[in-house]
Amino acid sequence: MTKKKTSAKKKRSRPLPYRHNHGRGHCVDLLRQLSAYIDDELPSDICREIRRHVGACPNCEVFIASLQHTVTLCRHRPAPQLTSTDRMNMRRAILDAAHAR
């Protein structure tokens, strides 16, 4: 009895361990398919399997969210625009070069 209590105490005082050892097994398999998952390109049974895995693996859940955020940021990164002077100068340079050839 005493032994059991001690071991329970010890367990509580330790930080929570990873649910999986990342770099192995399901987590790496999942990593290979994440873009297809985010882009909704996987069959429904594989999506279900991924969701089940993610439900049991907080690290994979965080990882998927971080990849989704990355893609979202890329999709929304504004691009610079040309000034009308740049547009005009470039057009002139292109036509000059074309006529010189």
Add this chain to the structure above:
Amino acid sequence: MQEPDEFDRLYRDHVELIYRYAHRLCGETEAAKDLVQETFLNAYQGLKDFRGEAQISTWLYTIASRACTRMRRRRKGQPKHELSIEEFVPTSEGEFRLQIPMDGLSPEEALENKELRQALDQAIEKLPPKYRMALVLRDMEGLSAKEVGTIMGLNERAVKSRLHRARLFVRRELSARGITHHDDHTSGDPHS
């Protein structure tokens, strides 16, 4: 030689599109302008042979992509290594999440943070060219994997493989950066 009107229409309708693509590929203004000029010069000369089998924008993206590859070959020091999935497996707890301020913000609001924009741009710039092109065309220009394949001369499977590695690379670069939260929205022009 083309009718000037025909070229002018092509230029007027697509120069912003190609400049945006060029800037995303090259990462800086002067190189992007060079690429735009090279693209439209080639288009000017090839317009008579364009039969409309692809969309004209796809044709221009293809010309720009090839011109970009040629221009890069002339430069030294461009990273060309392959990216493997295994190198993106996190090895410590801190590597799983992005340390960036996005909670409760729309992507547009998050990108008002200059530090975040710079981190994103630097991550994309660090990508080996073939991966960067796949990411820019698919995730930034918003083309389908099929269109990206047509432009890059790849099948869809290869496009998706490159895109996936590119996304993992950018994610890892961002997760390695701690980005501070700016409450004010005065951190600069979001286009810069």
